[in-house]
Amino acid sequence: MTLTERILAAHSGKRKVSPGEFISATVDLVLANDIMAPLAIKEFQRLGVGKVFDARKVVMVPDHFCPNKDIQSAEQAKLMRQFAREQGLVYFEVGRMGIEHVLLPEQGLALPGQVIVGADSHTCTYGALGAFATGMGSTDIAVAMAMGEVWMKVPPTIRFVYHGELPKWVGGKDLILYTIGDIGVDGALYSVMEFSGEAIDALSMDGRFTMANMAVEAGAKAGIFNVDNKTKEYVTMHGNETYLTYQSDEDAEYANVIEYDVSKIEPQVAFPCLPSNVKPLSQVGEVRLDQVVIGGCTNGRLGDLRVAARLFQGKQIHSEIRCIVIPGSQQVYLEALREGLIETFIEAGAAVSTPTCGPCCGGHMGVLAAGERCLSTTNRNFVGRMGSPQSEVYLASPAVAAASAILGRIASPEEVIS
């Protein structure tokens, strides 16, 4: 069995599960945010069960339109907060929160071997820890909150093997963009993407979170990594000693195995309006920008901010660029502050925001006007994603984003630091 099949078998009381099989799986963690929770709560109340299955396993995070951007958002956040208080759920208030997918691993809530479901498509981020994590809609989440289990079709697994050594300035974001560019936005539809190979072994946990985060952009149900020493160190550092780990068997059956030589991969940029519309940096040409966003659930971790700060050191952001930096959580913000990264951003001329999903989904804190172009370290560049349907979003790594903010056009980090 693959890692995914092992986890799902263990959570459905079976010795073995196979792709295509329908199972009812117990869940270890259920997640909702301020825009999806209101609908989930309404559906939960229709079930008439009263209490959630286990208040310690249901997490709510006000991150999308919070701190409240307008009266309507405030009403939705209030509804979620009240429900969380009544039920005694795990809840992170503004000032103590983070973007959900940065926050949960950091708080030691998401762990290896777990089944995690969340009312947000980027719930797949926790696959970096060797958990089976997947996004669902509000009704599924309502049922998961009530019953502590979900129905699921066991997905086939596609194994991606990354050989070789990562070139300079190439990281998790480039690997996942390259992969989505290769297989397309439905290249892993209904499947699990299992990431492996020596380039993955060498990749930081932050880089792995970035890759797992974008598995859904290839249509995948989940992205997953086998647990290694880096995972164990990360989990220990975040306060946990007890968890179960599963590994793919030597003879596990994969729907497909796709291999890449990473030594030939350049930094990647996804052009509008699909994450698969990818070009290597050398073929981008002259693309002038109006805004650069560094952060999000994809690239808002400390390692990401360190890379950006290194490029901004002693430099000024281009006079025609609005650069917005969003640390992924209060903890990331505080550590970045202590390391002097925040000072570097502000001195370079960037706006630094409290954690929020804000601009990524066109909510607030950096919405685009018609005709404007933004390069962002986030995960989606669909039509109208960050504002006007006539605006454009380009996706890239924090290194490319910082270099581009300095030069006012999509640029290579090599042009800033050689």
Add this chain to the structure above:
Amino acid sequence: MRLKGKAHKYGPDVNTDVIIPARYLNVSDLDELTKRCMEDIDREFASRVRTGDFIVATTNFGCGSSREQAPLVIKHSGISGVIASSFARIFFRNAINIGLPVLECTEAAEATEMGDELEVELTTGEIINLTKSKKFYAKPYPAFMLEITKEGGLIEYTKERLRAKKP
């Protein structure tokens, strides 16, 4: 159940951000949200759609976010079902859970054009394009999903299970 209506035709990768942009999700009111359905790729959709109509698209319909508001606004705008070559998994699941019929059929999706008159028999998966005088069959649902559909969605299905558990 036999359904009849006109087709609103789209291409591949119709994502949840164009079905219902996230920027409008600061409200939960379905009437309000439905006015914005498909706005970013088809400004006329909301005024053109009639109760009973179908959305027809090619591959990967509903990709992107997990927002259940996407199938909800489609259903609430009067669409009786979505026919596509393939669906993104969260959208498909959400549609089943809330009782929006979704039919997977590449041949029907490719042959149908904007405005074609369609007739669909949900129990058999039969799709007739009356304009083109062609008949197709959608991929049947697995038995488990059929159960959910029969109960009228996941909430009703779960309530039934809860009732069965009680002595």
